[in-house]
Amino acid sequence: MLEIDDLHVTVGDREILHDINLQIGDGETHVLLGPNGSGKSSLLMTIMGFANFVVTSGTIRFNGEDITGLPVHERASRGLGIMFQRPPTISGLKLGKLLEVTSGDHSKEVQEYALYMHMDKFLERDVNKGFSGGEIKRSEVLQLLVQNPSFVMLDEPESGVDLENISLIGHAIEKLLQKDIHLKSRKKSGLVITHTGYILDYLDADRGHVMCDGEIKCHGNPREILKDIQARGYRECMECQQT
Amino acid sequence: MPADLKKNPELSPEDRERIAQSGIDMISMGTKCGVYFQMNQEVVQAACHEEGIEVLSIGDALKKYPYLEKYIWNLVPKDKDEYTRYVAEVQEPKGYVIIARKGTSNILPIQACLYLGREQIQHVHNIIIAEEGAELHIISGCASGRHVGRGGAHYGISEFYVGKNAKISFTMIHTWGEEIDVFPRSAARVEENGVFLSNYVCMQPVHKIQMYPTAQLVGKNAVARFSSIVIGYPGSLLDLGSRAILAAPGTSAELITRAITRGGTIISRGHIRGETEGTRGHLECKGLILKDGTIYAIPEIEGVVVGTELSHEAAVGKIAREEIEYLMARGLDEETATATIIRGFLDVKIEGLPPALQKQIDTAVDAAEKGF
Numbered sequence: 001m002l003e004i005d006d007l008h009v010t011v012g013d014r015e016i017l018h019d020i021n022l023q024i025g026d027g028e029t030h031v032l033l034g035p036n037g038s039g040k041s042s043l044l045m046t047i048m049g050f051a052n053f054v055v056t057s058g059t060i061r062f063n064g065e066d067i068t069g070l071p072v073h074e075r076a077s078r079g080l081g082i083m084f085q086r087p088p089t090i091s092g093l094k095l096g097k098l099l100e101v102t103s104g105d106h107s108k109e110v111q112e113y114a115l116y117m118h119m120d121k122f123l124e125r126d127v128n129k130g131f132s133g134g135e136i137k138r139s140e141v142l143q144l145l146v147q148n149p150s151f152v153m154l155d156e157p158e159s160g161v162d163l164e165n166i167s168l169i170g171h172a173i174e175k176l177l178q179k180d181i182h183l184k185s186r187k188k189s190g191l192v193i194t195h196t197g198y199i200l201d202y203l204d205a206d207r208g209h210v211m212c213d214g215e216i217k218c219h220g221n222p223r224e225i226l227k228d229i230q231a232r233g234y235r236e237c238m239e240c241q242q243t
Numbered sequence: 244m245p246a247d248l249k250k251n252p253e254l255s256p257e258d259r260e261r262i263a264q265s266g267i268d269m270i271s272m273g274t275k276c277g278v279y280f281q282m283n284q285e286v287v288q289a290a291c292h293e294e295g296i297e298v299l300s301i302g303d304a305l306k307k308y309p310y311l312e313k314y315i316w317n318l319v320p321k322d323k324d325e326y327t328r329y330v331a332e333v334q335e336p337k338g339y340v341i342i343a344r345k346g347t348s349n350i351l352p353i354q355a356c357l358y359l360g361r362e363q364i365q366h367v368h369n370i371i372i373a374e375e376g377a378e379l380h381i382i383s384g385c386a387s388g389r390h391v392g393r394g395g396a397h398y399g400i401s402e403f404y405v406g407k408n409a410k411i412s413f414t415m416i417h418t419w420g421e422e423i424d425v426f427p428r429s430a431a432r433v434e435e436n437g438v439f440l441s442n443y444v445c446m447q448p449v450h451k452i453q454m455y456p457t458a459q460l461v462g463k464n465a466v467a468r469f470s471s472i473v474i475g476y477p478g479s480l481l482d483l484g485s486r487a488i489l490a491a492p493g494t495s496a497e498l499i500t501r502a503i504t505r506g507g508t509i510i511s512r513g514h515i516r517g518e519t520e521g522t523r524g525h526l527e528c529k530g531l532i533l534k535d536g537t538i539y540a541i542p543e544i545e546g547v548v549v550g551t552e553l554s555h556e557a558a559v560g561k562i563a564r565e566e567i568e569y570l571m572a573r574g575l576d577e578e579t580a581t582a583t584i585i586r587g588f589l590d591v592k593i594e595g596l597p598p599a600l601q602k603q604i605d606t607a608v609d610a611a612e613k614g615f
């Protein structure tokens with residue numbers, strides 16, 4: 001579904017991603033791990049096409065099509081969706097209004113998802129304005145449920161979320177990634193950033209990648225990688241030669 | 244008086260549309276609560292069916308109630324400037340007088356429409372009185388034909404009297420043509436526990452508007468709230484301000500402006516003066532520059548005693564790229580994303596306004612959205 005080849009990305013004058021290679025097949029969910037500031041969010045933002053992240057070489061393909069130069073909304077319309085780690089506040093714009101515009105006025109569906117995410121009381125509030133950490137996550141997941149992308153990028157969906165809400169968000173993500181239907185007919189794929197791995201209880205990720213200093217240093221079974229990191233930190237990863 | 248405005252042959256469908264954009268519902272005019280319709284200098288209609296509320300032309304009103312003499316040129320000085328002097332010198336003053344008697348209230352707003360159809364000076368002098376405990380809602384739609392050329396101008400004097408425990412909401416929506424000059428001169432006097440809400444919406448191109456309405460809060464706990472939502476276009480000069488004088492204990496004022504320029508100049512002034520202790524005032528101006536225009540925010544707060552609390556907040560900028568891209572990531576193209584953010588920016592909900600009036604404001608703002 002997603003195929004990244006030899007990707008280099010700069011922000012300002014600084015190269016922050018170096019020679020990224022990544023393939024994610026139909027129905028697969030991958031996990032992206034790595035220390036703070038290593039470039040995980042930057043990779044997601046680059047895949048989504050934000051202007052700050054300039055691709056200096058390499059390609060991003062989606063379902064066989066080269067999307068490296070496509071504007072953000074065209075990527076969205078092809079099925080890419082992202083949950084932001086730190087979304088902007090939009091003063092005056094009501095969350096309900098935003099969902100109405102993005103859903104093409106499927107108000108019944110919006111209402112149902114809002115109730116499901118316990119966000120029905122937030123529809124009349126300005127987008128992200130004064131939302132708590134956990135509320136931001138729920139709002140992001142709600143927006144993705146309404147958008148219903150086929151490739152779902154999640155940036156630390158569980159960080160700062162209490163246990164009850166982790167389960168709520170976890171179940172919503174299961175739904176987003178069609179984990180509730182059989183492997184063979186599952187079409188949706190995902191790339192999920194996590195530090196804690198709690199979200200893996202809901203995801204059953206297929207593969208894990210570790211990013212250090214803007215490079216993907218190793219690939220493997222996500223639970224094993226996580227166990228390693230929990231036991232020994234990222235030091236070994238940093239020293240690891242890319243395989 | 245021609246009762247049937249609907250068939251007025253002088254109004255083209257386009258002009259009717261512009262009047263409708265100014266919040267005036269010509270279909271129901273005259274059948275709903277109250278109406279004043281002035282075309283150029285001719286008073287077409289002045290009537291009100293609501294018990295205890297009168298809508299009169301100023302000529303008729305002065306004949307009927309000689310005591311009104313002392314309400315005229317009382318809050319706005321005759322010799323304030325060349326525009327007030329001009330209006331003071333005309334032989335036959337035009338404009339409306341609206342009086343809400345003690346304890347009355349109207350749910351459906353009174354519709355006052357001032358329409359300018361040719362190159363001339365339209366002048367009005369309006370007196371609005373809410374007696375003790377009355378609640379009065381007015382929508383004032385000011386429009387001109389799109390093609391009225393240079394020389395078309397509107398001078399409007401308005402004097403508002405908000406009695407004890409009374410409330411006036413005055414919502415003015417401007418739909419002038421690109422060549423028109425507009426000089427409203429308004430002032431309000433608010434007594435104990437009185438509330439004055441002044442809402443101003445200008446979403447269409449105009450040549451020049453200059454105004455600086457003042458509310459004097461003279462009774463204990465009186466409240467004034469000015470809200471303005473304006474867009475400047477290339478060639479437009481909008482010089483807008485509002486002022487509140489907190490002259491009695493417990494009075495408070497809020498002055499809120501949302502300004503967008505797509506090429507014109509907007510000067511957003513504001514002044515709150517705290518003269519008594521136990522008073523509060525806040526001034527807020529947010530501006531967006533979409534295309535090369537100018538927004539000049541001049542907020543002034545002036546406290547002259549211990550115990551007045553005044554604040555202001557002014558910000559001028561552009562839409563953050565980050566916000567546009569956030570919405571684009573949800574599937575909106577750049578134009579729609581921008582328009583959606585701007586619509587939110589302009590969304591000022593006014594406390595204490597009847598839903599019908601809020602809806603008129605929302606509609607006027609929506610009409611401009613297509614152009615972003």
Ligand SMILES: Nc1ncnc2c1ncn2[C@@H]1O[C@H](COP(=O)(O)OP(=O)(O)OP(=O)(O)O)[C@@H](O)[C@H]1O
Pocket residue numbers: 011012016034035036037038039040041042043052085
């Ligand atoms: N817009 C930007 N301007 C300047 N530097 C940036 C920008 N965006 C990212 N960076 C830098 O790129 C590097 C990678 O940042 P990124 O947000 O991708 O890290 P991350 O792996 O997601 O970290 P965390 O786990 O803390 O979220 C950091 O050094 C960061 O400061």
Ligand SMILES: [Mg+2]
Pocket residue numbers: 040041042085155
């Ligand atoms: Mg990050």
